[in-house]
Amino acid sequence: MMGVIKEKLNFILQKHHGKQDGLITILLEIQKEFGYLPKKAMLEVAKFLGKNPVDIWGVATFYNQFRFTPLGKNHIKVCLGTACHLAGGPSVLEALERELNIKVGETSPDGQFSLERVACIGCCMLAPVMVIKDKIYPKMSPFKVEESLIPFRPKDQKE
Numbered sequence: 001m002m003g004v005i006k007e008k009l010n011f012i013l014q015k016h017h018g019k020q021d022g023l024i025t026i027l028l029e030i031q032k033e034f035g036y037l038p039k040k041a042m043l044e045v046a047k048f049l050g051k052n053p054v055d056i057w058g059v060a061t062f063y064n065q066f067r068f069t070p071l072g073k074n075h076i077k078v079c080l081g082t083a084c085h086l087a088g089g090p091s092v093l094e095a096l097e098r099e100l101n102i103k104v105g106e107t108s109p110d111g112q113f114s115l116e117r118v119a120c121i122g123c124c125m126l127a128p129v130m131v132i133k134d135k136i137y138p139k140m141s142p143f144k145v146e147e148s149l150i151p152f153r154p155k156d157q158k159e
């Protein structure tokens with residue numbers, strides 16, 4: 001594991017040394033630090049807690065807030081809170097999955113895009129919304145997806 005990653009991970013683990021903190025708390029902190037749960041970090045957590053790595057993996061995959069791949073250069077969040085859900089959020093998410101050829105929770109192989117579903121982000125009047133790099137796209141529809149992605153495409157894919 002690269003030095004910096006190991007150092008950051010040790011820092012997180014040491015904070016929990018001798019405490020009864022739950023595994024979830026530790027995993028959330030690691031994800032906050034790295035943007036996802038690196039496999040090597042999960043192995044270190046297993047060692048630290050004296051647990052089987054398979055159990056750590058089982059817990060992490062049970063909760064859908066954990067990611068196992070690094071975020072893409074352009075991280076896309078689709079709101080599926082109640083208002084956005086009712087206004088067609090799921091079909092926007094589906095259109096993005098098709099357009100990017102990845103599933104929610106994944107990152108495109110070229111590292112350009114990652115896709116996440118989120119709960120209400122507090123602008124229900126604009127439902128359904130998606131967010132790319134902190135910019136809110138209001139009143140989304142599956143038909144607007146392709147066009148919205150153009151500015152984020154690498155130059156050779158814009159034509």
Ligand code: FES
Pocket residue numbers: 079080081082083084085119120121122123124125127128129
């Ligand atoms: S439900 Fe999507 S912004 Fe509130």
